Amino acid sequence: xxxxxxxxxxxxxxxxPLVELLKxxxxxxxxxxxxxxxxxGEGGLTGWGETALKTKPSYGSETVLTAWHxxxxxxxxxxxxxxxxxxxxxxxxxxSVRGNHHAxxxxxxxxxxxxxxxxxxxxxxxxxxxxxxxxxxxESVSVGVSIGIQDSLAAQLALIQKRLDEGxxxxxxxxxxxxxxxxxxxxxxxxxxxxxxxxxxxxxxLSDAERLKQLDQFDLLMxxxxxxxxxxxEHSQLQPQLSTPICLDxxxxxxxxxxxxxxxxxxxxLNLKPTRVGGYSESLExxxxxxxxxxxxxxxGMLETGIGRAANLSFAALPAVDLPSDISATNRYFDPDIxxxxxxxxxxxxxxxxxxxxxxxxxxxxxLAEGEARWREYNPFKRGGI
Ligand code: MG
Numbered sequence: 001x002x003x004x005x006x007x008x009x010x011x012x013x014x015x016x017p018l019v020e021l022l023k024x025x026x027x028x029x030x031x032x033x034x035x036x037x038x039x040x041g042e043g044g045l046t047g048w049g050e051t052a053l054k055t056k057p058s059y060g061s062e063t064v065l066t067a068w069h070x071x072x073x074x075x076x077x078x079x080x081x082x083x084x085x086x087x088x089x090x091x092x093x094x095x096s097v098r099g100n101h102h103a104x105x106x107x108x109x110x111x112x113x114x115x116x117x118x119x120x121x122x123x124x125x126x127x128x129x130x131x132x133x134x135x136x137x138x139e140s141v142s143v144g145v146s147i148g149i150q151d152s153l154a155a156q157l158a159l160i161q162k163r164l165d166e167g168x169x170x171x172x173x174x175x176x177x178x179x180x181x182x183x184x185x186x187x188x189x190x191x192x193x194x195x196x197x198x199x200x201x202x203x204x205x206l207s208d209a210e211r212l213k214q215l216d217q218f219d220l221l222m223x224x225x226x227x228x229x230x231x232x233x234e235h236s237q238l239q240p241q242l243s244t245p246i247c248l249d250x251x252x253x254x255x256x257x258x259x260x261x262x263x264x265x266x267x268x269x270l271n272l273k274p275t276r277v278g279g280y281s282e283s284l285e286x287x288x289x290x291x292x293x294x295x296x297x298x299x300x301g302m303l304e305t306g307i308g309r310a311a312n313l314s315f316a317a318l319p320a321v322d323l324p325s326d327i328s329a330t331n332r333y334f335d336p337d338i339x340x341x342x343x344x345x346x347x348x349x350x351x352x353x354x355x356x357x358x359x360x361x362x363x364x365x366x367x368l369a370e371g372e373a374r375w376r377e378y379n380p381f382k383r384g385g386i
Contacts, residue, residue, distance in 0.1 A: 004118045005083045007039040007209045009076045014371030015359050015378040019335055031378055032303045039110035047114025048363055050308035051106030053274055055380055067103035076342055087111045087279045089330050101253060101278035108279035117358040121315035124353055130284055136315035140350040144170030144324035149179060153186050153259050169349030170195040170324040176203040179218055184218040199224035202250055206234045209241050222247040222269050236264035253277055255285040271300040274315060291320045300322035306339025310359035317353050339369040
């Protein structure tokens with residue numbers, strides 16, 4: 001594999017209007033914010049990455065501004081001028097920086113794109129080149145759609161119908177106490193055969209076990225992260241009480257966490273968000289673990305722009321990612337996105353892998369600049385220079 005010397009890494013904070021607000025048990029934000037990372041190698045070759053974070057520490061402990069500070073002042077100085085043979089060397093170079101997984105993941109993602117391009121490979125093939133033979137990517141990725149909490153049951157049912165009509169084959173609904181059993185019952189009455197899953201985003205405690213058990217009757221694919229965002233142990237107390245598989249999301253920050261969760265029986269499925277676990281190197285480690293343990297795996301989303309979406313799609317094309325991933329078509333989120341071409345939903349609730357090298361989509365510089373201008377206007381915590 002061809003090595004690359006890192007000449008420059010630039011950060012662009014953007015604010016993007018969402019086509020529809022996604023309300024979860026964490027609330028809703030008016031813009032999708034992110035840091036777009038531009039890594040430059042020899043000869044001006046450019047790799048793109050994304051740190052998809054909100055302005056508030058609600059999903060995890062990082063925000064778009066903490067990630068900007070950590071990236072600019074701690075991560076980038078450790079990488080400039082280094083020659084990399086593989087992006088899997090990045091975690092070792094950054095190991096003196098603790099935590100801040102989303103920040104690290106964004107910077108690492110730009111280097112995955114840069115090195116894949118330097119080797120004239122699609123990112124999905126480049127990921128597979130870091131795995132044993134037999135992990136060659138599929139050309140199209142099975143995807144589902146996530147639907148936020150609506151104001152009424154009627155609105156919820158109408159939106160599910162709309163998504164089914166668009167061609168999505170797996171529906172995920174956000175729940176919270178008081179918007180769960182009745183919701184699942186109504187959805188199952190209207191749509192008895194759809195592939196359905198629920199995501200609680202940590203809205204329950206172990207004392208809600210009786211209520212959560214009632215969800216078993218609705219033939220759910222899984223229930224995602226019912227208990228605390230930083231808990232593994234209590235999920236291991238809950239899982240044996242449910243027939244529905246628990247899928248862990250918020251509480252798995254590393255391959256180590258997932259190994260612990262598997263040993264304790266805290267969940268049977270993993271929602272892997274590469275950005276949450278610190279990047280694609282750690283994601284490959286978790287991928288191998290799931291393959292060994294024969295644990296179902298899918299890729300979750302953070303409302304990424306086309307940059308993060310393309311990279312996640314490339315990872316989701318790996319064959320052990322065996323459940324539909326939360327990677328929807330572009331028109332579900334942005335109009336327009338900062339990349340071209342848009343991702344479109346193909347028959348069989350799938351999205352095709354882009355053909356070009358690296359992430360396979362082109363960043364539109366003028367839209368990136370518009371996103372940055374919008375951020376400067378929107379930034380709720382104005383600081384000099386950002
Ligand atoms: Mg989730």
